[in-house]
Amino acid sequence: MAKPNMSLKKNPMPSQEPLVRARNFEEVTLGYSAETAIDEAQRCLHCKNAPCIQGCPVNIHIPDFIDKIKEGDFDGAYKVISLSSSLPAVCGRVCPQESQCESKCVRGIKGDPVGIGRLERFVADYHNNNSKAETEVPKSNGHRVAVVGSGPSGLTCAGDLAKLGYKVTVYEALHLAGGVLVYGIPEFRLPKKIVQKEVDELKKLGVDVETNVVIGKTLTIDELFEDGFEAVFVGSGAGLPRFMGIPGESLKGVYSANEFLTRNNLMKAYKDNPTTPILKAQKVAVVGGGNVAMDAARTALRLGAEKVYIVYRRSLEELPARKEEVEHAMEEGIDFRLLQNPVEIMGYNNPDDRRDPKNGFVTGIKVIKMELGEPDASGRRRPVEIPGSEEVLPVDCVVISIGTSPNPLIKDTTAGLEVNKHGGIIVEEETGKTTKEGVYAGGDAVTGAATVILAMGAGKTAAKAIDEYIKSKN
Amino acid sequence: MYKIVKKRVLNPTVTLMEIEAPLVARKAQAGQFIILRVDEDGERIPLTVAGCNRERGSVRIIFQVVGGTTELLNHKEEGDYISDFVGPLGKATETEGIKKVCVVGGGVGCAIALPVAEKFHELGAEVHSIVGFRNKDLVILEDEFKAASTKLTIMTDDGSYGTKGLVTEPLKAALESGENFDEVIAIGPVVMMKFVVATCKPFGVKTVVSMNPIMIDGTGMCGGCRLTVGGKTKFACVDGPDFDGYEVDFDEAMLRGTMYRDFERHAYEDACNLFKKGE
Numbered sequence: 001m002a003k004p005n006m007s008l009k010k011n012p013m014p015s016q017e018p019l020v021r022a023r024n025f026e027e028v029t030l031g032y033s034a035e036t037a038i039d040e041a042q043r044c045l046h047c048k049n050a051p052c053i054q055g056c057p058v059n060i061h062i063p064d065f066i067d068k069i070k071e072g073d074f075d076g077a078y079k080v081i082s083l084s085s086s087l088p089a090v091c092g093r094v095c096p097q098e099s100q101c102e103s104k105c106v107r108g109i110k111g112d113p114v115g116i117g118r119l120e121r122f123v124a125d126y127h128n129n130n131s132k133a134e135t136e137v138p139k140s141n142g143h144r145v146a147v148v149g150s151g152p153s154g155l156t157c158a159g160d161l162a163k164l165g166y167k168v169t170v171y172e173a174l175h176l177a178g179g180v181l182v183y184g185i186p187e188f189r190l191p192k193k194i195v196q197k198e199v200d201e202l203k204k205l206g207v208d209v210e211t212n213v214v215i216g217k218t219l220t221i222d223e224l225f226e227d228g229f230e231a232v233f234v235g236s237g238a239g240l241p242r243f244m245g246i247p248g249e250s251l252k253g254v255y256s257a258n259e260f261l262t263r264n265n266l267m268k269a270y271k272d273n274p275t276t277p278i279l280k281a282q283k284v285a286v287v288g289g290g291n292v293a294m295d296a297a298r299t300a301l302r303l304g305a306e307k308v309y310i311v312y313r314r315s316l317e318e319l320p321a322r323k324e325e326v327e328h329a330m331e332e333g334i335d336f337r338l339l340q341n342p343v344e345i346m347g348y349n350n351p352d353d354r355r356d357p358k359n360g361f362v363t364g365i366k367v368i369k370m371e372l373g374e375p376d377a378s379g380r381r382r383p384v385e386i387p388g389s390e391e392v393l394p395v396d397c398v399v400i401s402i403g404t405s406p407n408p409l410i411k412d413t414t415a416g417l418e419v420n421k422h423g424g425i426i427v428e429e430e431t432g433k434t435t436k437e438g439v440y441a442g443g444d445a446v447t448g449a450a451t452v453i454l455a456m457g458a459g460k461t462a463a464k465a466i467d468e469y470i471k472s473k474n
Numbered sequence: 475m476y477k478i479v480k481k482r483v484l485n486p487t488v489t490l491m492e493i494e495a496p497l498v499a500r501k502a503q504a505g506q507f508i509i510l511r512v513d514e515d516g517e518r519i520p521l522t523v524a525g526c527n528r529e530r531g532s533v534r535i536i537f538q539v540v541g542g543t544t545e546l547l548n549h550k551e552e553g554d555y556i557s558d559f560v561g562p563l564g565k566a567t568e569t570e571g572i573k574k575v576c577v578v579g580g581g582v583g584c585a586i587a588l589p590v591a592e593k594f595h596e597l598g599a600e601v602h603s604i605v606g607f608r609n610k611d612l613v614i615l616e617d618e619f620k621a622a623s624t625k626l627t628i629m630t631d632d633g634s635y636g637t638k639g640l641v642t643e644p645l646k647a648a649l650e651s652g653e654n655f656d657e658v659i660a661i662g663p664v665v666m667m668k669f670v671v672a673t674c675k676p677f678g679v680k681t682v683v684s685m686n687p688i689m690i691d692g693t694g695m696c697g698g699c700r701l702t703v704g705g706k707t708k709f710a711c712v713d714g715p716d717f718d719g720y721e722v723d724f725d726e727a728m729l730r731g732t733m734y735r736d737f738e739r740h741a742y743e744d745a746c747n748l749f750k751k752g753e
Binding site: 173174175183211212213214217218219237239240241243245249250251252253255256258259262263267268273275276277279357359360407408409 | 497498501511515516517518542543557558559560561562563690691693694695696697698700702707709712723726729730732733734735736737738741744
């Protein structure tokens with residue numbers, strides 16, 4: 001084998017130029033070429049104890065797949081990843097690798113860690129573009145399982161069970177499968193054709209995907225059991241957007257990030273002559289510091305805004321978004337107002353003309369400067385207001401991206417399914433088993449807003465537990 | 475795909491359709507709503523369930539042509555299909571313990587008020603219905619209301635049919651004359667519901683309103699349908715659409731309802747032009 005590549009730097013990710021990409025919805029990053037992938041793979045030392053694997057929520061055999069890349073055996077690399085992950089093209093793009101696998105990489109002690117995420121994406125894209133292998137339809141074992149929600153946890157759980165021979169039906173409330181991967185994460189970060197391919201793969205495995213069915217409304221969990229399903233996995237996602245409770249949140253031009261992104265991504269409001277409208281604002285403030293906030297801010301830019309702020313109450317260090325997204329957002333010219341917190345959203349009001357069409361539209365957001373005090377329950381230093389430091393940012397649109405609280409539909413209609421004080425479904429961590437027999441759950445419906453990979457991991461865990469549960473009964 | 479099994483034009487801008495959707499038909503209750511898309515890439519619009527035929531597995535909707543999507547839908551005929559139809563969403567109208575009710579409907583809101591009146595009637599309650607329209611040509615569902623009501627009052631703005639005036643006038647008269655309704659339920663334009671609430675307030679009668687804000691997913695994900703109710707943010711799709719009328723901030727709801735007014739006007743004109751070209 002060739003000598004390792006001892007360069008301290010990761011191979012850079014080819015990307016669209018910041019000022020060009022900030023005005024289009026095409027994917028920002030373009031992916032490694034085969035040569036670059038092999039060069040980057042050679043930076044991996046294949047450590048015996050492989051700490052990177054411990055950093056991966058689904059324990060992909062990272063050094064093994066990287067070895068295959070070194071050999072130029074990209075199909076082999078894909079097979080290694082497939083043993084652990086069902087959605088590599090998605091995870092290679094959206095996982096926070098810097099706090100997972102790459103944070104444990106020995107090469108990261110002195111220099112950059114190996115670009116594991118970039119390599120994962122390369123392998124998945126190579127497979128999607130080149131593989132001619134027909135999907136093998138597993139032999140049916142005759143048992144039926146229902147999966148609620150077609151986001152990352154549901155797709156993963158459905159895929160794993162289908163491969164074991166289960167007849168799986170996935171129920172999706174919206175008109176399109178994919179969950180947050182289609183309504184939430186924008187095209188420029190995760191092209192929708194990748195998600196569609198994953199859904200199509202599932203269908204080839206024999207999974208039925210029923211859109212336009214809201215579990216808790218159209219059908220209940222109990223009815224699914226009556227219908228002959230032997231187990232149900234609930235991966236219904238995070239739920240209702242939170243607001244701040246400050247004056248002006250109901251003005252026209254104030255969106256939750258969920259609404260803003262859904263209009264743009266799922267309903268395609270970015271198109272010329274869209275059927276679903278979205279405010280084409282000139283100046284936008286996005287409140288929050290997570291991945292969703294970054295997505296909303298960068299979407300606003302691409303919809304034509306000339307100025308976009310991120311308003312976040314802590315400092316850059318605490319910003320929870322994926323590092324690459326923050327860097328991309330900064331390169332694209334998003335103005336980060338760190339250690340600032342909104343206190344009021346202002347609107348237009350013409351006292352002389354109640355019918356003035358401008359009435360009720362957002363004109364600005366008042367923010368107050370913050371400083372970091374003592375650590376709070378989350379271990380992060382608590383931001384405290386600096387009195388008298390208010391400032392008004394003139395904006396015509398505000399997007400609130402401060403998290404969600406769980407959706408009540410399933411809990412309210414499922415006797416025996418218990419939730420915690422935040423409304424998240426209570427599960428046994430090792431199995432995803434809920435308090436109701438035969439019902440398993442995972443993803444944001446359990447944890448509150450988290451990441452795609454954690455949801456996927458939960459879907460995998462539950463699939464395994466469901467298999468054992470059904471086998472134990474038969 | 476969901477089949478249109480029946481279409482009936484109720485007045486020049488209001489159409490009734492029955493859509494084949496057995497799962498929805500099995501469960502839908504008065505007060506709940508559905509969301510539909512006419513075609514691929516279409517807009518999602520919420521419409522309140524106007525009744526259902528459980529044997530046929532069909533759900534009745536009644537809509538007014540107000541924008542691009544409703545114009546498009548109105549051009550579909552019996553036997554045609556629409557791409558998406560999901561529900562029943564929202565909570566059903568509460569009927570428990572109500573022996574005497576006044577159902578107030580305005581304009582196309584009467585289409586939604588009717589199943590509520592029918593439900594109360596079915597449960598043996600005394601139903602007084604007050605329905606209002608701009609003029610005689612726009613009156614809809616008169617026979618159906620008659621059948622479901624102990625007493626029916628029809629109002630028109632111009633006096634071309636029934637009594638001239640607003641729905642609040644006979645409501646006020648009834649309350650003043652000592653009609654002891656357990657509940658007044660108002661369904662129609664937000665401004666009408668606001669004034670129904672104002673009319674009821676001095677009498678302290680329980681008043682429920684059915685809100686119909688802008689919505690996208692309808693399942694408690696996007697938050698677009700939020701309202702201020704009792705000083706708190708509520709979501710019409712999962713907390714409603716029925717709310718205690720005394721608690722709703724109607725002025726805010728009216729303002730929010732106009733957010734896409736210009737967009738809607740253009741979309742409607744574009745849709746009309748498209749159909750004109752085709753003819």
